[in-house]
Amino acid sequence: MWSDPEYGRRWRDLRRREFLFWLFVLSYVPGILLLIVGANIFDYDVPQHMGAYFSVAWLTGFVATGLYRQNFRCPRCHHLFFRRFGFIDPDGHNCLNCNLARGASGQ
Numbered sequence: 302m303w304s305d306p307e308y309g310r311r312w313r314d315l316r317r318r319e320f321l322f323w324l325f326v327l328s329y330v331p332g333i334l335l336l337i338v339g340a341n342i343f344d345y346d347v348p349q350h351m352g353a354y355f356s357v358a359w360l361t362g363f364v365a366t367g368l369y370r371q372n373f374r375c376p377r378c379h380h381l382f383f384r385r386f387g388f389i390d391p392d393g394h395n396c397l398n399c400n401l402a403r404g405a406s407g408q
Contacts (some may be wrong), residue, residue, distance in 0.1 A: 308400055311376040312404055318370040325366045367391070377401045 348354070371391055375382045378399040380387055385389055385397035394403050 308406055311374075315373050315382070315403070316396045318366075318373055322366045325359070325363045327362075332359060352365045375399060375401055 332355065333352065336352060340351065351364075371381070371383045371389065373382045374380065375396040375398060378396065378401070380396070380398040381397050382403075383393055389399065391395060395401060
């Protein structure tokens with residue numbers, strides 16, 4: 302399987318970070334719809350700007366999970382996987398520092 306157990310743990314960490322990021326990305330529309338349904342059920346007895354509050358909270362979570370995902374460190378070189386000298390490639394398939402392929406095993 303993995304030549305080094307630490308590699309497997311780190312790649313699972315990246316998958317967890319990506320799952321959390323995409324959970325936030327895809328949860329906005331269902332969350333807003335749930336908020337609209339809740340406002341209709343309670344007969345508009347919710348704060349007037351509840352949608353704006355929810356949007357700001359969701360946007361803050363979106364930015365936080367995006368930064369959390371981008372701060373993943375490469376299992377081989379231990380530098381940031383998606384960043385190098387100010388260049389950011391959040392969808393990169395290789396480490397920008399040592400060119401390690403995503404999900405690769407061994408050193």
